[in-house]
Amino acid sequence: MSLLSVENLQIRFRTGDGLVHAVNDVSFDMAEGQKLALVGESGSGKSQIALAIMGLLARNAEVAGKVRFDGRDLLSLPASQLNALRAAQIALIFQDPMSSLNPYMTIERQLGEVVELHEGASRAEARKRALEVMEAVRIPDARNRLRAYPHEFSGGMRQRIVIAMALICRPRLILADEPTTALDVTVQAQIMALLDEIQRDLGTAVLLITHDLGVVAGFCDDTMVLYGGRVMEAAPTPAIFDAPGHPYTRGLLRAVPRITDGNVTLSAIPGSPPNQTAAPRACPFAPRCVDAIPACHEMLPDFREGRACIRPVEELT
Ligand SMILES: Nc1ncnc2c1ncn2[C@@H]1O[C@H](COP(=O)(O)OP(=O)(O)OP(=O)(O)O)[C@@H](O)[C@H]1O
Ligand SMILES: [Mg+2]
Known part of the structure; x- marks a missing residue:
């Protein structure tokens, strides 16, 4: 049995401008001791997924789907039991200490x-x-x-x-939401090394949330890439780096700063994040995708074989 199982998680916020579809149909499993990265740009829904697991969503949130921890559905657990469970078995580390x-x-x-x-x-x-x-x-x-x-x-x-x-409290799962973002690079590396060591000693599962693929590379077994509150790609971390299968992942990788001959090159993905006030009917990344074809703007791609893209991998630029 998985330690954590998230099934078709849906998070919407009621706002003055209508419903914000923050997290759409997200599913994943975590085994005891697994290190999983959740990556994506600002606003992609990473923190809301962690908050939903902890039962800490804002009051204007509507949640659907299932979040099972050790077999128990956290979304329907009475508050008292949820409190006991989250203090003792699930811990959340925020960005700003x-x-x-x-x-x-x-x-x-x-x-x-x-x-x-x-x-x-x-x-x-x-x-x-x-x-x-x-x-x-x-x-x-x-x-x-x-x-x-x-x-x-x-x-x-x-x-x-x-x-x-x-x-x-020796938790079985740590949710680390951008744990090093506020720190300078040297300290970042020290904190990640520390987390890595602790994780190995205690066998704690870690869900690492970050917008920085550089942090993911050395730490996580598996990586899940989110865009517009939807899973674009999920794969073992080496595969994400060596053979990214989604145009968005490819774009993110191109945006990781690389130092060649002393020059830092950084390419950002042109365009801006999706408007989430309408329920998604097409690929949310299509407007910014270099590989988009007309069908991408008309249908929601299924998540299949680790990716949500209708274009064959061989045809991607
Ligand atoms: N209480 C709320 N009411 C309305 N919208 C909200 C609320 N909380 C979050 N959102 C929206 O949900 C979406 C996902 O937010 P989330 O905080 O999960 O992003 P994120 O991926 O963690 O981004 P960042 O990297 O900036 O932390 C955003 O569009 C955000 O504006
Ligand atoms: Mg966040």
Whole structure:
């Protein structure tokens, strides 16, 4: 059985301008210990998928489909059970560490409170666990720094603390939403190496959300590419890089900065993201696709053999 199974997930938002079709018919499975990347441009629906799994969608959201974790349907679970489950077994790491940390509480209290609350641990036990995870995420001088407040740490160290907070209940699934985007490149690499090591030690499954294919390459077993709230392509990560099967994936790969002879080349995909106020009736990427033919503007491609595109791979530019 899969650890996480998302089936035909549909997320719409009621707005003054009508319904926004943010996530359309998204399905995927994650096995215990699997590292899956969810990539796509801004607005493609990545965060909403994570929020739906956590039961944290905004109040104007309408959700349909199934999200099963360990066999239980999260979308229909009573709030109390969902709370218990998401604290103990699923952890969410956000992009901005300051939004996950309370500026007025010491690190020890923030970390400790989680285990006291969810596992009924004693103060002393909570302190011990806080120290363990601080050491696991390599905070130097962890024992003394437990008494410090978030602002006394650098951005990279704060993100380590957020990861520590996610780990303290030993979750089976971590949803990491752009965990390194706010950090500079060197620190980004350190945080990804840390996540990788933790993942290997604990066997935690990780859903990594990012718009940066460079981050995906070294970390994830499998990659799912989203556009306009729809899965364009899903494949093992090496295949995504070596033999991308969708024009959008190909475009994204061309947009990864490459350094050749000391020159950084970056190509963006021309055009702008789709208007999502109408239910999709054609390929959402067609207006920006270099390979589009008239049929692409008229029908919604089925997702078949890992890709949603009516053009044969051999014919793509
Ligand atoms: N409460 C809301 N009401 C209306 N629309 C919303 C709401 N929340 C999200 N959306 C829309 O849903 C779509 C998907 O948003 P989402 O946050 O998942 O994007 P994303 O892929 O995470 O982008 P980014 O890379 O910028 O974080 C966007 O078009 C967004 O404007
Ligand atoms: Mg997002």
